[in-house]
Amino acid sequence: xNTGQGEIDLDxxxxxxxxxxxxxxxxxxxxxxxxxxxxxxLHDAGQRGDVAAIFQASHSxxxxxxxxxxxxxxxxxxxxxxxxxxxxxxxEDQEQLAGLLVKISELIAGLTRLQG
Amino acid sequence: MNAMPAREQETHILLVEDDPADARLIEIYLEESGxxxxxxxxxxxxxxxxxxxTEQDYAIVLLDLTLPDGTGPENIRRIKSEFPDQNxxxxxxxxERVFGMEAVQQGAxxxxxxxxxxxxxxxxxxxxxxxxxxxIRRLEETQKIARIGSWEFHPDSxxxxxxxxxxxxxxxxxxxxxxxxxxxxxxxxxxRIHRIALSGREVNLDTRxxxxxxxxxxxxxxxxxxxxxxxxxxxxxxxxxxxxxxxxEEMRKARDLARKSTEIREQFIASISxxxxxxxNAIMGLSNVILSGDGIQGEQKQMVQAIxxxxxxxxxxxxxxxxxxxxxxxxxxxREQPFSIRSMCRNLEQILGAKVRDKQLxxxxxxxxxxxxxxxxxxxxxxxILFNLLGNAIKFTESGQVALYVELIxxxxxxxxxxxxxxxxxxxxxxxxxQSIFEDFNRVKYQHKTYEGTGxxxxxxxxxxxxxxxxxxxxxxxxxxxxFFVDLSFAVESALANGQHIPDVVQTAEGAFRGTILVxxxxxxxxxxxxxTLERQWPEVHILMAENGQLALDLLERHDxxxxxMDLQMPVMDGYQATAQIRRHAxxxxxxxxxxxxxxxxxxxxxxxLQDKGFTDFVLKPFEPEQLFARILQYAPxxxxxx
Numbered sequence: 001x002n003t004g005q006g007e008i009d010l011d012x013x014x015x016x017x018x019x020x021x022x023x024x025x026x027x028x029x030x031x032x033x034x035x036x037x038x039x040x041x042l043h044d045a046g047q048r049g050d051v052a053a054i055f056q057a058s059h060s061x062x063x064x065x066x067x068x069x070x071x072x073x074x075x076x077x078x079x080x081x082x083x084x085x086x087x088x089x090x091x092e093d094q095e096q097l098a099g100l101l102v103k104i105s106e107l108i109a110g111l112t113r114l115q116g
Numbered sequence: 117m118n119a120m121p122a123r124e125q126e127t128h129i130l131l132v133e134d135d136p137a138d139a140r141l142i143e144i145y146l147e148e149s150g151x152x153x154x155x156x157x158x159x160x161x162x163x164x165x166x167x168x169x170t171e172q173d174y175a176i177v178l179l180d181l182t183l184p185d186g187t188g189p190e191n192i193r194r195i196k197s198e199f200p201d202q203n204x205x206x207x208x209x210x211x212e213r214v215f216g217m218e219a220v221q222q223g224a225x226x227x228x229x230x231x232x233x234x235x236x237x238x239x240x241x242x243x244x245x246x247x248x249x250x251x252i253r254r255l256e257e258t259q260k261i262a263r264i265g266s267w268e269f270h271p272d273s274x275x276x277x278x279x280x281x282x283x284x285x286x287x288x289x290x291x292x293x294x295x296x297x298x299x300x301x302x303x304x305x306x307x308r309i310h311r312i313a314l315s316g317r318e319v320n321l322d323t324r325x326x327x328x329x330x331x332x333x334x335x336x337x338x339x340x341x342x343x344x345x346x347x348x349x350x351x352x353x354x355x356x357x358x359x360x361x362x363x364x365e366e367m368r369k370a371r372d373l374a375r376k377s378t379e380i381r382e383q384f385i386a387s388i389s390x391x392x393x394x395x396x397n398a399i400m401g402l403s404n405v406i407l408s409g410d411g412i413q414g415e416q417k418q419m420v421q422a423i424x425x426x427x428x429x430x431x432x433x434x435x436x437x438x439x440x441x442x443x444x445x446x447x448x449x450x451r452e453q454p455f456s457i458r459s460m461c462r463n464l465e466q467i468l469g470a471k472v473r474d475k476q477l478x479x480x481x482x483x484x485x486x487x488x489x490x491x492x493x494x495x496x497x498x499x500x501i502l503f504n505l506l507g508n509a510i511k512f513t514e515s516g517q518v519a520l521y522v523e524l525i526x527x528x529x530x531x532x533x534x535x536x537x538x539x540x541x542x543x544x545x546x547x548x549x550x551q552s553i554f555e556d557f558n559r560v561k562y563q564h565k566t567y568e569g570t571g572x573x574x575x576x577x578x579x580x581x582x583x584x585x586x587x588x589x590x591x592x593x594x595x596x597x598x599x600f601f602v603d604l605s606f607a608v609e610s611a612l613a614n615g616q617h618i619p620d621v622v623q624t625a626e627g628a629f630r631g632t633i634l635v636x637x638x639x640x641x642x643x644x645x646x647x648x649t650l651e652r653q654w655p656e657v658h659i660l661m662a663e664n665g666q667l668a669l670d671l672l673e674r675h676d677x678x679x680x681x682m683d684l685q686m687p688v689m690d691g692y693q694a695t696a697q698i699r700r701h702a703x704x705x706x707x708x709x710x711x712x713x714x715x716x717x718x719x720x721x722x723x724x725x726l727q728d729k730g731f732t733d734f735v736l737k738p739f740e741p742e743q744l745f746a747r748i749l750q751y752a753p754x755x756x757x758x759x
Contacts (some may be wrong), residue, residue, distance in 0.1 A: 012738055016645045016648070016649060016738075016739070016741075017648075023648055026644065027641060027644070027645070030640060030644070034640065034641060056685065059685050060638075063641065063642050063737060064641060067641060
């Protein structure tokens, strides 16, 4: 299902809610709480250039982003996770991370609007 | 004839010499030379020599080339043609040196020129000739064993010299052998080889020749180009019969090809069968959904019912093919874990109950009290064996009873041997068909009716029993029914038997699950989703939640858990460490619990060593609910048979 909120696709979240409106609201609320927290951890790890911490944060973010259905954010995060898993990190990767954080901030705004 | 008494270890010499003076001189030289023990017989003609050689073995023939009944190299040719292995040293006159050389080419070991040798050179020549002859004999024996022969080609004269072994290898029936000439094929081959050798290329080739009376044979040929003392070209080579090696190689290639073909076929079958299961499940699932609703009645309902029943049969066939191909490929694995035999049998009773009721049969099940409830074995395969046999019993019984009996036949502190008896009052199996009933693709025919199925069910059952070192057999009487017997041995877990109970896990035929699942996951949303998803599917499931591996271990100590869903990346203790600790745990109920890795990473899911790290299998995140349920049902204790 397309939510009409940019590239957010809550099909998966809705499926996992199993038609339970309360569950859906809970998951949406958790998303809005979790995303800034996880994005902040990723940002800090990137600032330190701590590749292991970037991998951990990115891996954790992966599960959260799956609920948003945001293809571009998921793609960027997957690239960051794979690069950091291999222990590599460059300025280009840092730029990609910044791009991801921008997408996440847009995502949070979109989700907040959806939550009403 | 001048004869000396022969003693043991004496060298027997046949002196072929018509001149008494020359003969006497030889004897004198031999006496003076210290040649050792020797005895001489004398022949004065070539014919007399041939007669003596027929009667007795001689170490040396000293052959005069000028005899009353033969002269020159002809003498040696005649002896060699009748006694090819005979050691011959030729005596020639001073003006007959050229004959001596020719005689050597004809096969004499050496020649002595009369008047030009003394006692020492005589003794030396004779000794060397014996040694050379012995050496040649040993070499020929070796060549016979190796099926190898030597040859020599003189391009200038066109002469081809072949060892006996070459002739024997290329013309074993000697039908074409005349005057030692090679077969036309061999002649052509060796001349072709000569051309190659002349070009400076290495000759090292395998070739095939048709040998009259012996079919196609393969030969390895090697040679080199040399020059004689007179600077004439000689091609020297060997020829070896390598047919056996070729045939072995051909057989190996054929075997490899057959194996490869089998692998491809098995992969194809497995892949196709696997791909068929998903749409089959959809057809069956949706048919059930339609049937369970109120919006369908009458004929339409019957039609959907027929679709579901047909799909049920088809899925059974696909499962059979998958199992069969796994067994054939040697890929089937048996998982040892504790299970309750009574619970397993009750589960089967539930699964098959509907069919028994539909046919209005009587069902009986009895498990002897002496049978310990807790066994260690592959309960999935055990269930499959009994399901197949009981399913057949129901299928082939139109009225009367189907029964399952479980009895104890042997027991020690470590193991028990049980016999499972599956009885029916069905159509029975004719005696002549009983022999082949467990063979692949054997389908039952009765009163001109062929029953549905692949004919693999009993073949799979037999394999499942025998791969676990069990036995299966039957007794049957047409019209009276059949009894199938299975005996299998199981380990008994004394640690669990003392005071600990078996988790109370029951699944229904629809795949319902009632037991305890431990979810080890640090992601809050995933925790919630996992809990809600599982509870929605199985309202009676008990979920335990742990945020990391360490907490999971603590929970496992305190609770009876039937299955663990384990995230891999977690703080404090990750999924790999936790699973490793579970597999080393002292308590079997923890050590043997199924652990499914939960991973969002394709690279992890493709890790073929996941099982080596202790995981039973994996599920991909984000969860696909159906996939998650299927995996849980696949590995949870007392898993139902695929329906």
